[in-house]
Amino acid sequence: MTKTKRTNGSAIQKRLIPSYIFLSIVSFISVFPFYWMITAATNTTVEVARGKITFGSHALENFRNLTAGQDLWGSLGNSFKYSIAQTIVALFICSLAGYGFELYHDKYKDRVFSILLLAMMVPQVATMIPLFRMMSKMKLLNTVWAFMLPAISTPFLIMMFRQNSRNFPVDILEAARIDGLNEFKIFFKMYMPVMKSTYAAAAVITFMNAWNSYMWPKVVMTDNRAQTMPMLIANVANGYTIDYGLLMTGVLFCSVPTMIVFFVLQKQFAEGITGSVK
């Protein structure tokens, strides 16, 4: 019995060989640019141009050149500051709304909800100019507010929290009310802890989006001191001659935070991407 099972197993594995080959090729193509980016950050631009794909010894030199020409720590700090602020505020505002729409829903709120969903149709580029003028009139250019205000309330996050709120046990709500907790305390003390996993997934996806955003920061962060990491590396690549070792060092610094988030919280990231679809 065990023997036939084993032969069966190896027969199945044999049939899967094309799958393994195909998946290996795709995996290689997916990973290689990362590997190359890291090696390039350790080589001089001449070595990179010559096609060297092994690690070199110029990492420190590239890093020094990068920090000499660009405000690396400032931009890195900005990116962290903006992204973390946006994540915290967006999660709070959108989870409040998702909770309100799901657990207090009635005819009118449902109607408001379906109108809000229309915002999904509004492309970023269409609101860019009016929003820029609004931010500039309110003297918010080059502040964290200009960065995050248009991205705090998103139909995607509201929907994600609303969908996941369906699993929130209503009994708890009733019990808490009988215990005399008011509606807001119920949200903070009951809802937030129960919905931890939704918050985690939403946090990962929001942080990634905020960190990676480029067009909007490029519009409102007109001062170099307010620029983000994607803006910094785009500037490095804009020179007449590109120092590839230096550029890839910048790209590495821009990618490491999101890659750490990816490796540590991959499950939450996948959940965040598919968030509002259930």
Place this chain on the structure above:
Amino acid sequence: MNRKKKEMNITAKQQAAGWAFLTPATLLLVIMSFYPIIQAFIMALKTGSSANMQWCEPITYNFTRMFSDKLFMRSVVNTFLYLLIEVPIMLVLAILLAQLLNNKDLKFKGFFRTCVFLPCATSLVSYALIFKSLFATEGLINSILVKVGILSENFNFLGTTYTAKAIIIIALIWRWTGYNMVFFLAGLQNIEYSVYEAAKIDGASGWKTFWHITVPLLKPTIVMTMIMSINGTLQLFDESVNLTKGGPANSTITMSHYIYNSSFGEGTTNFGYAAAMSFFIFILVAVLAFINMKVGDTRD
């Protein structure tokens, strides 16, 4: 009687709390999304510098102008070209990968999934710059092709219209296939294994099972990923700006990139005209969303 009144009071209070919960998000969306799109429309009817804007003469001038603007038309054609080539290839690849990874006999599943998913961990600017460097005239791809003997001398991929477009498409497929695969994996995991067992007993081949069972059951996911991909491609910006700078000679520029250049780029800027063009994208996206709702309605 008194008790009933009190109960009503409580419900009213709860309803008020409900409204309070959703007010901040609603207000923000109104101010940051709905109000600006109306403003964009009004702005699209005006002309002049940002400080001193006047109504167009005739009022639809900006809208008619864009259709005779060769550069804008080229950006529309480019965007649709990227869309028509990239989206089908990427989605087929994503379904295929999801299907392979959903096999319960497959080993190293987690490893393969992580690898395929990894490109999503880069920012759009980062990967655009990595591809730009890889395909540069003095880049790795060139040195490999020359060493292998396919090319006799280094070729300027990003400086040649057709190859530059191809590289944008390749880069897009690289970045987004894993992202879409995640949706299909989630969709496949919702399909009961017994359905496949039954098909096997009925003697259906692997291909038949895939075509007649998996694809129909994945239809909602396919529609959704398609809509998302089209929506994203219509708004393509980071890649055009950082990978090719829209070049050579604006031959790879996308709609969003051209609008950005017309409103915040170097040289003369024209908010009114840029707003009109951005309204064009808005209408495309809205039509798309409408079709999505129609298709979505009939899917059950």
